[in-house]
Amino acid sequence: MAAPPADAAPQALNWGACDRIHHASPDTQCATVQVPRDYAKPNGPTISVTVSKLPATGARRGTLFGNPGGPGGDGIGMFTALEPADQIRQEWDLVAVQPRGLIGATPVRCDPLSKASGGENGAGALNRERCEKNTPGYTKTLTTETTARDIEQVRRAMGLDKISLYGISYGTWLMGTYATLFPSHTDRLVLDSAMDPRRAWGQMLDDQTAGYRARAHAMMAWIASHDDVYHLGTTPLAVYQRWSRAVEKEAGVPPSLSAPPARVGDVPPGLKAVAQQYLAGVNMTADARARIENLVATLATGGSQASSSLFVLTRAYAPSRDLWPAIALQTAGRSTPPKPSAEELKAATNAQDMQSVIICNEDRSPRDPTLTPAAVLANLVTGDVFDSPGLTYRSGLGCAGAAPVTTPIPLRNKLAVQPLQIQSVGDPQTPYRQSLATHKSMNTHLITVGGGDHGQFGRSNKPLDAAVVEYLRTGHTDVTRTPQAPVTASLTKAPGA
Template sequence: MNLPHALLGVVLTGATLLPGTPATPLTRFYDQPVEWAACGDPLLDHVGARCAQITVPLDYSQPRGKTIKIAISRIKATDPGKRRGVMLSNPGGPGGAGLNFMGYISQRMTREVTSRYDLIGMDPRGVGRSAPVDCGWPIGHMLWSAGPTRATFRRAVQAQADLAQRCARREGDRIAHITTRNTARDMDVIRAALGEAKISYFGMSYGTYLGAVYTQMFPQRSDRFVLDSAIDPARYMAGSIRNSGPANEAALDDWAAWTAERDPEYHLGTTARQVRARVESLIKTPIRIGEHLVDERFLPMLIFTLLPDARENARLAARVRLLADAAAGKPVRPSADLEQELQFTLYGKPQGYASQAAVICGDAAVPRDPARYWRDIQRSRATQPVFGPYANNITACAFWPTPREPATKVGNDVPALIVQATGDTRTVYQEGVNLRRAMPAARLVTLRDVRMHGVFGRLPNTCVETAVNTYFASGTLPADDLTCRADPS
C-alpha cells in the first residue's frame, strides 16, 4: 500500500527500540542485524574502522518492494565508559562519498569527543558503495558555464537535455528515489539498526542541508548537530548556486590583488584590474591544454574550483599562467592535479557525477523555460562577467521528471551549531545566517574575513575548533552567536 508522503516522517519515527512500539512495514529495516567487516579503505583500515551494509527500501512508500544497501563505517568510541552514542556525517556534494570522511574529520576532534562517540561515515544512497547512480555521462557533471554567446548557451541547453535523457534511459524510475529526504530516512534506519535512540551529526556544505532536513523530519531523534558551511534550505539548490556568482567574483578580485603583488613571479599584471582582465580574456575561447581542448563551458570552472580556499592562491595563479601560455600557443602540459581535474570534468573519468544531479533535480523543481535562464545570464554579465553565466545557467534539472515530494521546509527548535566563513564562495555567508533564523535554538559561529568553504577539519582555527569540540563533548552551545577570526599564523 502506498503511504501518503505527509505520513512518511510520522511512520519512520516509530522505531522498534521503544517497548510497545507497534510493528510497521519498516520494522524489519529498523531491527536488522549489523555485520561488521574490514573496510578495504587505506585510511579507515589504518584508524581501525570497520564497515557494514545497511538494507533500506528503495522507495519508502513501498517498504515491501525493492531494497538497496547503504555502506557505513564506524570508528568506535575510545572510552566505552564515557560513550554517548553515534555521530553520523556527510562531506557535501550532493553526491560526495563519505565512507572515510570521519577518518579525516576526527583528526581535529579532541579526545573528549572521540571517546564519547562512534564516528559513522556513510556513502549516501546513489553514491560510492551505496547503489551508485551511473548515467553513462560523457562528461563529469552538470554544473558549468553557459559561455559568452547565445550560440554557446544553445549548446549548453542541448547538452543538459542530453544528460537528463541519458539518466532516464539508463537508470529509469530508480533515480527518482535518490533524494535528500530518502537519505535522511536511511540515516534513521541506520540509527535504529545501531541500537540508538538519537544521533549526533557533523555535516559540511550540502551535508548541512541533509542535516537540517533530518532535524525537520526526525526532531526527536536529533541530538547534537554541527552544520559547517551551511545551505539556506529556502534557497536550496538553484538559489544557492545563484548566490555563489557574486561571491566568486569578489573572491576573484581578492585573488587578483594577491597575484598582482607577485607579478615578477606570475606575469599576469601589476594591478588587480589587469589580472582580472587577463582572466576574462582567457574564458572567451577554447584553449588547448596538453591533449585537451577546454571550451567556454569549463574554462571558468578551472578557476572556480580553487577559489574557495585562499591558501590555494599560488596554485590558482600558476594555473592561470599555464592557461595564458596555452592560449598564446605555447606547448604546455597540465600539472598532475589539473590533469586529474580535466579527466573528470571533460570525460567523466573515472566516473561522472550523475549522483549529484539525481539529488539536486530530485529534491526540488526548477524553471523549465530556457529563455528565462538566458535572460538571467544576460542580466548577470555586467557585475558577474566570469561566473554569472555559470551561476545562472540551465542544468539538467530543467529536463528532469517532477520530484516525487515537495522540497523540505525547515523551521524547528532543534539545537545546532552552525559554522560559516564570511568569505565562503560556495555557500555564502548569508545562507548560514538564514539557516540560523530557520533554527532559532541554534547558534551561529562566524569566521570573519576568511575565504574558506568547509572550515572544521580543513582550516585550522582555534576558535572554531573549540566551539565545535565543546558542543560535541558537553552539549554546551555558546550563550549567543559567536565571532571568530583567523589564527595569527
C-alpha cells in the same frame, strides 16, 4: 512518504575494512545496511548503503553522524580527510552514511553523454533518461528527504536512541532535514557553512557566481603577499597577469575572468602623474576586456579556456585557502596537477551524475529564460566555469524537460537543544547573507568566522574547535565570533589528486 515501522529490529552489522576507493583510514570500519529503495513502498525492494565508523579513541560520549556536502560528496572517508579536533576524535564515534546513488550506496548507473539520446527534450530530460535507463525507478528516489531517511535506517540498525549530526554545505540541508523529520532521535546539530534550501538549486548556484570571482581575486592577493615564496608579483594584478598567461599557454585562449583591481604599484612609471585616472580606466574596463579578448580568441582559434586545468582548478580550489598554494605553484610552473587514476575518474563521474540527478529532482527555484543566451555562450562557446553553473540552472536549461519529483521538507527546529551554525563571511559557496535564512528557520546559535573558507571542520582553528567541542559536550556555547583558520598546507608542495 511512508517509512518502515519504528520498532524495526536492529540489523546485524558486519564491520570490516572499507573499499579503498573511499580513501578511508585503516582504523575506519565499514558495513552495509539494507534500506527501502522507495520509502513510499517500505515493504518493496531494498538497496544497500555503506556506513563508515571511526570508533572513539577514549571515553565515548556519543555518536556523531557527518555528511561532507555536495550533493555528491563521498561520506565514507569524510572523517579521515577532515581530521577532526582531538577531543571530538576521542569522545565520539564518528559515523558517515554514504548518500544513495554514489559508489558504495547502490550507485546510479548512467550512460555516457556521448551515447545518450533524448537531448531534443532538454538537458534535464537527457540527463534523467540516461540514468533512468539503467536503473529504472531509482533516479526519482535520489532526494534529500530519502537520504535523510536512509540515515534514520542506519541509526536503527546500529541500535542508537539519539545521534548528533554534523553537516557541511549541502550536508546542512540534509542533516537539517533529518532533524526536522526525527527530532526525538536528534541530540546535537551542527550546521557548518549552511545553505538556504529554499534557493535550491538555480538561485543558489547563481548566488555563487560573484563570490567565486571575488574569491579568485582574494587568492591572487594572497599569492602576491607571498611573493618571497612564489615570485609571481607583489600585487594581485601582477599575479593575475602571470596566471592569465599560464592559462592561455594551456588553452590557447586567455581567460574570461576579469583582472583584480589595479593598485598604485601597477601604474607604469611614465603615468604616475595621472595614476588615479589610469587606475579608474583600467579597473572600469577590466571585466569587459577580459570577456571580449576571450571571446575573440575563442572564435578565432576554436580553443576553450575550460581545457586549461589551471583555469578549472582556480575555481574549484577558490573556497579553501589550504589549496591556494597549488594554484600558485602551477602558475609558477613548479608543479602540475596529478593525473587521476581510472578509479578516481570513475568516482568523480558517478558523483557528477548523482549530483545532476538530485539537482533536477529538487530544483524548484524560479527560472529566468532571459539568461538562456548567456548560458549557451558560457557553456558551448567560451567554457566559462565561473559563470556557467549559475546561468545553466537559473535560466532553466540545466533541468529543461525534467520536472522536480518532490517537494523538499521545510526545515523546522523541534529540538530540545538549540542547533549550532558556523558561517564564514566571505564563503563563495554558501554566501553569508543567504545562510541567514537557515539561521532564522532553525533558530540556530550562530558563530561567524573570519575570512572566506568554505567548511570549517578540521582546519585547526583552535578557538572554533573549542566552541564546537563545548557545544557537543554541553549543548551550549557563548562564542559568536572567531578568526579564520590558519593555512596549514605546505606552501611549496602541491596536494595530491
